[in-house]
Ligand SMILES: Nc1nc2c(ncn2[C@@H]2O[C@H](COP(=O)(O)OP(=O)(O)OP(=O)(O)O)[C@@H](O)[C@H]2O)c(=O)[nH]1
């Protein structure tokens with residue numbers, strides 16, 4: 001295995017959604033297999049790292065847990081920048097939190113200034129499915145909104161029972177990694193084309209080929 005292949009990949013995940021929907025709880029369960037009943041709203045944002053394996057490759061997830069409370073929303077820009085993917089959480093027992101999902105998505109795309117918003121990896125999580133008796137948003141409604149808004153990844157989950165928590169993060173990260181690799185591949189291809197054109201031009205003009213011996217293409221800086 002070459003040195004570049006051994007280097008680890010890094011993916012920045014940003015979790016957003018209304019206050020109280022369970023962002024911190026999902027992250028806590030995913031990272032530490034712990035759940036706390038009492039609600040301590042996040043102030044500003046926290047971040048933590050977790051290593052996971054995707055298709056045999058070690059990937060470091062840097063997970064940003066942001067505050068859902070309105071008063072912290074102006075901080076968004078700082079936390080969103082450089083994100084590779086985004087987890088949007090709503091609470092299935094709170095229809096308003098579901099209605100806000102697309103606002104969160106749009107606000108994220110505006111503030112993060114993602115270069116290529118088309119196909120940016122979002123995972124929508126309908127949390128608290130352990131509270132089935134209090135459900136206000138059906139599975140069908142969740143699926144429909146995700147389909148209508150660019151086929152966003154979607155799952156229902158429970159941070160309390162640990163249902164579908166790991167799979168939500170794994171799927172989102174796998175998607176982000178795939179996108180990173182595709183973007184790197186097209187960058188490598190355009191670099192190679194440019195080099196080939198340059199070589200051709202030098203040949204025509206009888207100039208020495210400065211690129212001879214240089215390695216072609218590069219692995220993703222982070223991968
Ligand atoms: N029953 C149940 N309660 C949950 C679940 N997930 C979170 N909670 C509870 O919901 C409350 C809010 O959870 P948090 O994870 O703090 O919510 P948050 O989205 O991080 O909120 P902010 O930090 O204010 O944005 C807490 O009392 C949690 O115990 C779940 O899956 N089921």
Ligand SMILES: [Mg+2]
Pocket residue numbers: 023024025040041042065066067068
């Ligand atoms: Mg929180």
